Amino acid sequence: MKESALHFDQIVQDRRSVRIYDSDAFFDHDAVKRSIERGILAPNSSNMQLWEFYRIKSPEALKKVAWMCMNQKAAKTARELVVVVGRRDLWKKRQEALVAEMERVYPDAASKPAKRAMNYYKNLIPKYYWTDWLDLWGIGKKIFFFFAGLKGPMVRHGNRADIRISVHKSAALAAQNFMMSMKAEGYDTCPMEGMDAKRIKSFLKLPRKAEVVMVIGCGPAAEDGIYSGRFRIPNEEVIFEV
Structure with a gap:
């Protein structure tokens, strides 16, 4: 196995959905910028790039958007929130x-x-x-x-439903790139679907046809940030050869 594959495997193994972030630890906000730039290099349908990424950084905005994310700890304690938006209208x-x-x-x-x-x-x-x-x-x-x-x-x-699904799939690929990059930078993330997308759209002043795909909390993980050990269905139940 190549050394690069070993490094990537370690990143994949280490990436977890972290629910609580350390408010005192150093956090390099430029890592978010770099990771979004890597995120948009993801493959996407016809290279249409029908996505946008909104960084929620200020304490006031973080508090508001965390409330719109049902006050999940992954949102309340995040050092930044990244809102991934699908823009089929563009x-x-x-x-x-x-x-x-x-x-x-x-x-x-x-x-x-x-x-x-x-x-x-x-x-x-x-x-x-x-x-x-x-x-x-x-x-x-x-x-x-x-x-x-x-x-x-x-x-x-x-x-229309097929187009929406296609746009969401492409945005999700970019979101995964972003999360893997954040892990490579030494930070953690948590993608969230539990949110009031209508309120977030209004807060961001997005047009009617824009759709919030997910909100990603990020930052340095707190010691109790991972709730449990990783569980996956056995490979033989999900991986098949034809």
Whole structure:
């Protein structure tokens, strides 16, 4: 096993969801910045990067958001809270940025790679992300995919719920990058779904279509910050070979 794999294995083994943080220990807030920057290097659907990260740092803001997280200790004692937000509503802005990037990467617009990339981002991406109020376009896509799938493999997601799931999955990948990075920096984290997302959206002044994916508490762990030993279902019950 490579030395880098040994280091990574140690980080994975050491990472735990810490519920209580030490208020007196030194905490390098720049580690959060570095870890978010590593987080956004995560793989994501079509490289659309439909995510945002909000650092809750001031004592007043921490107190308010911790209350919105049901006053969990992982939120109340955190030295910072990071709110991970899914932004499916920004797909047009991200699409424009990616089209510009493809034009830079493929200066010869007549080449096959350029045509393929432009067709994907100019033609297919709008068909996937655009939705109407009743999601009739999404229903129509699902019907089309069903019949097209009778002949062979077909990507079958395309309605509003599918898009939301895709955005949340990508944001979760970035969140995991962030948490592993924080552990590598010597700090701990705890992802939380127990929260009042509506109030957090209002506090952050987010638009209606933005969605809070999770809130992550972080800081130096207190001695009693981990509630119990790690438990996992046996590997043979969850890992299979075909």
